[in-house]
Amino acid sequence: MIKYKDRVFNLQTDKTSYIMRIAESGHLEHIHYGGKVTDEDFTMVNPIIKRPWSGNPLNDGSYFSLDNFRSECPTYGHTDFSEPMIDLLLDDRRVFDFRYISHQIGDKHILKTLPSATSGPFVETLELTLKDTLYDIYVKLYYSVYESLDVVVRSLEIINQTDKKLTINKALSASIDFADSDFDMLQLSGAWARERHLIKRDIRSGTSMVDSKRGNSSHQQNPAVAIIRKDCHEDYGQAYGMSLIYSGNFSCVTDVNDYNRLRVGFGINPFHFLWDLKPGESFETPELVMTYSSQGLNKMSQNFHAFIKDHILRGLHQYKERPILLNNWEATYFDFTEKKLLELADKASQVGAEMFVLDDGWFGKRNSPDSSLGDWYVNKDKIPSGLEGLSKKINEKGLKFGLWVEPEMISQKSDLYKNHPDWCLHEVGRSRSETRNQLVLDYTRQDVRDYIVKSLIEVFKNGNIEYVKWDMNRNITEPGSKHYASGEIFHRYILGLYDVLKRITEACPDILFEACAGGGGRFDMGILAYMPQVWTSDDTDAHERVKIQDGTSLFYPPITMGAHVSAVPNHQVDRMTSLETRYHIAASCNLGYELDLTSLTVKELDEIKLQIEDYKSIRKTVQFGKFYRLKSPFNSNETAWQVVNEDQVLVYYYRALSVPNAPMTYLRLKDLEDGKYEYQGRVYTSDYLMNIGIGLMPEKGDFKTRLLRFKKTS
Ligand code: GLA
Numbered sequence: 142m143i144k145y146k147d148r149v150f151n152l153q154t155d156k157t158s159y160i161m162r163i164a165e166s167g168h169l170e171h172i173h174y175g176g177k178v179t180d181e182d183f184t185m186v187n188p189i190i191k192r193p194w195s196g197n198p199l200n201d202g203s204y205f206s207l208d209n210f211r212s213e214c215p216t217y218g219h220t221d222f223s224e225p226m227i228d229l230l231l232d233d234r235r236v237f238d239f240r241y242i243s244h245q246i247g248d249k250h251i252l253k254t255l256p257s258a259t260s261g262p263f264v265e266t267l268e269l270t271l272k273d274t275l276y277d278i279y280v281k282l283y284y285s286v287y288e289s290l291d292v293v294v295r296s297l298e299i300i301n302q303t304d305k306k307l308t309i310n311k312a313l314s315a316s317i318d319f320a321d322s323d324f325d326m327l328q329l330s331g332a333w334a335r336e337r338h339l340i341k342r343d344i345r346s347g348t349s350m351v352d353s354k355r356g357n358s359s360h361q362q363n364p365a366v367a368i369i370r371k372d373c374h375e376d377y378g379q380a381y382g383m384s385l386i387y388s389g390n391f392s393c394v395t396d397v398n399d400y401n402r403l404r405v406g407f408g409i410n411p412f413h414f415l416w417d418l419k420p421g422e423s424f425e426t427p428e429l430v431m432t433y434s435s436q437g438l439n440k441m442s443q444n445f446h447a448f449i450k451d452h453i454l455r456g457l458h459q460y461k462e463r464p465i466l467l468n469n470w471e472a473t474y475f476d477f478t479e480k481k482l483l484e485l486a487d488k489a490s491q492v493g494a495e496m497f498v499l500d501d502g503w504f505g506k507r508n509s510p511d512s513s514l515g516d517w518y519v520n521k522d523k524i525p526s527g528l529e530g531l532s533k534k535i536n537e538k539g540l541k542f543g544l545w546v547e548p549e550m551i552s553q554k555s556d557l558y559k560n561h562p563d564w565c566l567h568e569v570g571r572s573r574s575e576t577r578n579q580l581v582l583d584y585t586r587q588d589v590r591d592y593i594v595k596s597l598i599e600v601f602k603n604g605n606i607e608y609v610k611w612d613m614n615r616n617i618t619e620p621g622s623k624h625y626a627s628g629e630i631f632h633r634y635i636l637g638l639y640d641v642l643k644r645i646t647e648a649c650p651d652i653l654f655e656a657c658a659g660g661g662g663r664f665d666m667g668i669l670a671y672m673p674q675v676w677t678s679d680d681t682d683a684h685e686r687v688k689i690q691d692g693t694s695l696f697y698p699p700i701t702m703g704a705h706v707s708a709v710p711n712h713q714v715d716r717m718t719s720l721e722t723r724y725h726i727a728a729s730c731n732l733g734y735e736l737d738l739t740s741l742t743v744k745e746l747d748e749i750k751l752q753i754e755d756y757k758s759i760r761k762t763v764q765f766g767k768f769y770r771l772k773s774p775f776n777s778n779e780t781a782w783q784v785v786n787e788d789q790v791l792v793y794y795y796r797a798l799s800v801p802n803a804p805m806t807y808l809r810l811k812d813l814e815d816g817k818y819e820y821q822g823r824v825y826t827s828d829y830l831m832n833i834g835i836g837l838m839p840e841k842g843d844f845k846t847r848l849l850r851f852k853k854t855s
Pocket of ligand 1: 470676
């Protein structure tokens with residue numbers, strides 16, 4: 142609910158308030174974001190205090206200064222010395238001063254050029270218009286309020302109504318000024334095969350930043366951070382979660398000034414960004430999703446999970462159970478024949494899997510990573526029946542058929558490159574740096590996008606393709622293109638990507654898309670708006686996956702994570718873990734298998750058959766339940782997660798290393814509805830399970846897991 146009275150806006154959700162005021166000067170002032178406040182008088186907040194060295198832009202004889210003002214839209218050069226939210230250039234003029242002129246409250250604001258969070262009941266948007274005091278430049282600040290989910294979504298639009306070119310050096314999605322800086326920051330950082338590890342850092346005087354300059358949101362830093370009180374933990378304390386609906390270069394900067402005002406700015410990375418707005422043009426930033434929890438991190442994650450499930454995911458598969466698949470990548474890599482694929486599919490069908498996914502290597506002359514990206518036609522030497530024939534044969538075995546593509550790339554060894562050597566991003570006169578033997582297609586170009594859309598739709602419609610794994614296996618270098626200046630390329634690339642994704646997903650609404658970028662190199666809400674699940678990591682080792690999945694769960698729900706049981710010794714780390722352990726860890730997300738089922742023993746296949754049967758009985762809970770972290774792999778030898786849906790409660794337990802003469806572990810459940818719960822033939826009360834917990838007897842061996850299933854009986 143958005144309230145406006147006496148120059149004060151109070152954006153109220155069930156448990157939070159976001160409060161702003163139009164200051165006497167017309168500047169928009171931040172009052173509070175956090176727990177719900179129903180009071181209407183905020184005269185005692187942000188008093189004007191005489192500060193030496195703080196200038197007064199009003200020259201009205203008061204001590205007003207933007208230097209210690211809490212601004213909703215800070216700019217530099219007019220007494221504010223901290224990180225600005227926007228930085229513009231008009232005719233070499235760089236100082237601007239935006240003040241309130243009007244506002245309106247209406248339906249959820251939907252962006253024109255970027256994916257937006259969807260609307261729903263009790264969702265409304267406050268649109269605030271500010272204008273520069275000198276020029277006809279307007280800034281619109283959007284605040285969409287999701288009342289029942291405790292979420293506020295912010296974005297910004299800059300409109301050039303002057304008769305000159307306006308250059309945007311920086312335009313963030315949001316900037317928030319907290320009254321103090323007594324916080325830590327949690328970020329999800331990593332690398333290929335070890336994505337989204339949880340890192341906590343102190344927020345200190347001066348600036349610090351997480352960002353990506355790689356063209357994609359990246360394995361290294363995820364575009365989502367939590368700003369938390371020092372005493373905050375899973376179940377206690379104040380946590381602010383912020384996550385961007387964007388898949389490209391981003392930055393999140395914290396800036397603490399001399400009076401401990403903490404400014405958090407989040408949006409498109411201003412590094413290597415310069416955007417020209419002609420007269421009459423406007424620029425919109427991605428949406429930043431924010432939530433506040435006074436009950437610790439777990440609640441913050443749950444708010445995000447609910448929001449993503451209801452307002453980021455969309456389309457036919459949003460609320461559909463996801464299929465259990467067999468992917469042939471780690472089973473065969475590039476080395477397969479149609480016969481081998483069918484043998485794998487036979488086994489997949491025998492064990493009860495629901496889909497067979499043909500990964501890389503089916504097109505052009507692709508037998509290694511060094512060729513054929515761009516040549517999206519089937520290699521009949523490998524697959525004589527073509528995709529149509531193969532998918533039919535797979536369907537006859539009772540399995541759906543899925544396909545891998547990497548449509549944003551081009552190999553120099555390809556027909557496409559021969560015909561269009563200028564279709565990749567490149568800087569004229571400079572070498573084109575290859576990564577994994579490939580270059581990046583220039584998605585800023587309409588002709589390139591049209592070609593890709595047309596050829597992929599042709600592939601997807603030729604053969605009964607019900608799932609697509611959309612891969613992207615390198616970062617962007619030499620960000621140059623024929624049509625646009627260098628500073629526009631990164632953002633235009635992402636706009637181009639979203640255009641392609643929109644057209645393809647609209648043309649093929651039945652297909653379930655799974656995003657991938659060398660595993661989880663582009664795990665963000667921008668991608669999730671088109672593809673409702675992501676291949677979480679190329680690392681399929683159960684032990685490593687525990688951290689990756691736990692870290693990812695800080696913002697993203699299990700239904701967005703693909704997780705596969707693979708072979709041992711594990712291909713990424715050479716580790717041996719049991720089939721049971723691999724299953725338990727993968728079965729906490731969207732389950733798949735990715736190993737050569739034809740090389741397994743009958744006993745192993747029987748075990749997999751039981752696993753799949755088991756997963757079918759818990760899938761609804763895993764994918765649609767409420768997720769809790771009970772124990773963290775980042776600070777202990779043990780990890781535990783709980784998921785609750787209807788009358789089913791699942792608890793996943795993992796112990797990394799065996800402990801000699803180990804103590805008992807009691808797993809205490811969280812937040813159970815009052816009542817009785819059946820577990821292994823015995824009935825427990827909810828208070829028993831939450832206060833005493835289930836005792837796990839000490840057991841020898843490394844990498845041990847348990848999956849405990851509870852059923853609510855009354
Ligand atoms: C990437 C993906 C893998 C696999 C290969 C195929 O690395 O993350 O899952 O699809 O490409 O080349």
